[in-house]
Amino acid sequence: MTAEERPTREPSAEETGVTVPAGLPMQVPSAGLPREVRIHEVGARDGLQNEKTTVPTRVKAEFVHRLAAAGLTTIEATSFVHPKWVPQLADAAELVPLLADLAEDPGMRLPVLVPNQRGLERALEMGVREIAVFGSATESFAKANLNRTVAESLAMFEPVVARAREEGLRVRGYLSMCFGDPWEGPVPVAQVVSVARRLHAMGCTELSLGDTIGVATPGHVVALLDELTSGGVPVGELAVHFHDTYGQALSNTLAALGRGVTVVDASAGGLGGCPYAKSATGNLATEDLVWMLHGLGIRTGVDLVRLSSTSAWMAEQLGRPSPSRTVRALTHREQ
Numbered sequence: 001m002t003a004e005e006r007p008t009r010e011p012s013a014e015e016t017g018v019t020v021p022a023g024l025p026m027q028v029p030s031a032g033l034p035r036e037v038r039i040h041e042v043g044a045r046d047g048l049q050n051e052k053t054t055v056p057t058r059v060k061a062e063f064v065h066r067l068a069a070a071g072l073t074t075i076e077a078t079s080f081v082h083p084k085w086v087p088q089l090a091d092a093a094e095l096v097p098l099l100a101d102l103a104e105d106p107g108m109r110l111p112v113l114v115p116n117q118r119g120l121e122r123a124l125e126m127g128v129r130e131i132a133v134f135g136s137a138t139e140s141f142a143k144a145n146l147n148r149t150v151a152e153s154l155a156m157f158e159p160v161v162a163r164a165r166e167e168g169l170r171v172r173g174y175l176s177m178c179f180g181d182p183w184e185g186p187v188p189v190a191q192v193v194s195v196a197r198r199l200h201a202m203g204c205t206e207l208s209l210g211d212t213i214g215v216a217t218p219g220h221v222v223a224l225l226d227e228l229t230s231g232g233v234p235v236g237e238l239a240v241h242f243h244d245t246y247g248q249a250l251s252n253t254l255a256a257l258g259r260g261v262t263v264v265d266a267s268a269g270g271l272g273g274c275p276y277a278k279s280a281t282g283n284l285a286t287e288d289l290v291w292m293l294h295g296l297g298i299r300t301g302v303d304l305v306r307l308s309s310t311s312a313w314m315a316e317q318l319g320r321p322s323p324s325r326t327v328r329a330l331t332h333r334e335q
C-alpha cells in the first residue's frame with residue numbers, strides 16, 4: 001500500500017467533538033409507522049457529485065468504510081457516468097476495488113449509478129452486484145440531464161435493466177423531478193405515475209421518487225404514493241428521496257412512512273447542494289433523519305455518534321461546515 005492509498009487514521013468521537021446528550025432523543029413511538037427503515041445512503045455519490053471540491057479517491061474509500069462502520073448497509077458508492085459530465089466521480093474504476101472488502105459482506109449493498117449499456121458493462125466487469133439508473137419524470141430535465149426525451153431515455157434504460165436483471169443484479173430506478181421542475185413548474189401526478197410504471201414494468205426492483213428541487217409538501221407526497229400504489233407499484237418497492245431546499249424533507253419523509261414506505265434516501269452530513277435551485281441545502285442529511293427515526297423508536301442500525309463524526313471529518317476535507325442541523329448540534333466546536 002502506497003502512502004496515497006493508505007487510509008487516514010480514524011479520529012475518535014472526542015477528537016471530532018461529537019456527543020449525543022444522554023437518553024436523547026427520547027423514544028416515543030407513533031402509531032402507523034414502520035418499525036424499521038433502511039437508509040439508502042447517497043453521500044458518496046449524489047452528495048460528492050454536487051460538491052464543488054473533488055475529493056481524492058483514498059478519502060472517498062475511507063468515507064465509504066466509515067459510513068459502513070457507522071451501521072449503514074446500503075451505500076451508493078459512485079457513478080460510471082462519463083467523467084466529462086461528472087468530474088467529481090471520474091475515479092469510479094479506481095474506487096470500486098478499494099471497497100472490495102465491504103463488497104464481500106453479503107449484508108452490505110454498494111450500488112453504483114450507470115448511465116447506459118457501456119456503464120453497465122464496466123460495472124459488471126468490476127463485480128458490482130447492484131446498479132441504479134437515473135430517469136426523469138419531466139421532458140425538460142430529461143433534455144437537460146440526459147439530452148433525450150423521456151421516451152428516448154426509457155428506451156435507453158430498457159436493455160440496461162434487462163441485462164442487469166439477467167445477471168442477477170438489483171436495479172434501482174431514480175425518478176427525478178417528481179414534485180416540481182425548475183423549468184416546467186408543477187409536474188402532474190399522473191405524469192410521474194406513468195413514467196414510474198414504465199420503469200417498474202421494465203424490471204427495476206426499486207423506484208426512488210426524487211424531489212430534486214425540494215419543493216414537495218406532505219399532502220403531495222401522500223397523493224403521489226397513493227396514485228402509484230393504486231396504479232400497481234407496490235409500496236415495498238418504493239423509496240423516497242427528499243431535498244431540504246425549502247425545509248420540508250423530514251415532514252415529507254414522515255408522510256411517506258405513514259403510507260408504508262420503508263426505504264429513505266439520505267446523505268451523510270447533508271452533502272451535496274442543490275444544483276438546480278442554487279441553494280446550499282440539498283439532500284436530506286442522514287443524521288437529521290436518524291434523529292427523527294430513533295425518536296420515533298424506528299430501528300435504522302445507525303450509530304449516530306460515529307456517523308456524525310464521519311460527517312464532521314468529511315466537512316473538514318471539503319473545507320466547509322456540514323449543513324446538517326444534527327451534525328452541528330452534536331459537534332462541540334460548532335457551538
Ligand SMILES: [Zn+2]
Pocket residue numbers: 042046241243282283
Ligand atoms: Zn439528492
